Structure formats: C-alpha cells, structure tokens
Amino acid sequence: MADLADGRWYTTAQLAAVLGIDSSSLRRWRTAHPPCGPAYVRVSPRVVKYSAADVETWLQELRTDPRQAAA
Template identity: 45%
Template sequence: MTASDHGQVRSKRLGPLNADAIETAESELITTEELARMLRVDSSSIRRWRTAQPPQGPPFIPLSERVIMYARDDVREWLASRRVRPEAA
C-alpha cells in the first residue's frame, strides 16, 4: 500500500477532511500551557486543579491519557462564573 493509497483508505473511513473545520477546532482548543499563560499561572497549577478531587478549574477535554485540551468558550464561562462584583459582595 502506497502513501497515496493509505490516504484514500483514511478518507473512505473518516470521510473527507475539511480544512476549515480542522482550523476552527484548533483555534477553539488550547493546551494546558496556553491556558496557564492566559491566566498568568504556572502550568503545574492547571494540572493540580485538574487532578484535585473534586476537579477544579475550567472544564477540560482529555484527548488521551497525556493530551488534555481546553475549549476557549469553557474557559470564558469558567472565568465569568468566578467574577466577584464588589457591590454585590
């Protein structure tokens, strides 16, 4: 089986790959390290939140045992839920 044949087999099983859909998914998902930079905390803090019982921090997506991603919309919602308004406190 050539590389070209392999690609055709993949397309038949999974359907054609849509470059726009892949690009959108990539821009909507961020890594632990990207989240840590966004929140200005160490990535070990994000990992600790995720492994705490019960889990803390924003919702996460385990793609595999070693690959964890975060949806930008989930992070925005989580941050909004943590907002404290002084006049309401």
C-alpha cells in the same frame, strides 16, 4: 462540530500562559478531588485541551462584582 472548527482550544501550557499562572496549577486542579478549574477534554492520556468558551464560562463564574458584594 462548528465549535471545534471555529472555536479556540488551548493546551495546558497555552492556557497557563493566557491566565498568567503556572501550568502545574491547571494539572493540580484537574487531579483534585473533586476536580476544579475550567472544563477540559482529555484527548489522549498525555494531551488535554481547554475550550476558550469553557474557560470564559469558568472565569465568569469566579467573577466577584464589588458593588453586588457590598449590597
């Protein structure tokens, strides 16, 4: 449980602000079929949390390196 104590967790609104997107995008991604976006934890019916580590992993998966794309 060290990650829970030491890791950073974001609400939908907080993560949207960090990413510079509207929080409705995160909600839409969660309800898409199949779901997309970063992994999340539904703490209760109204509370969703995102782990900073999961968000970082998701962003790295989306990353495009122009040097490799040109090869």
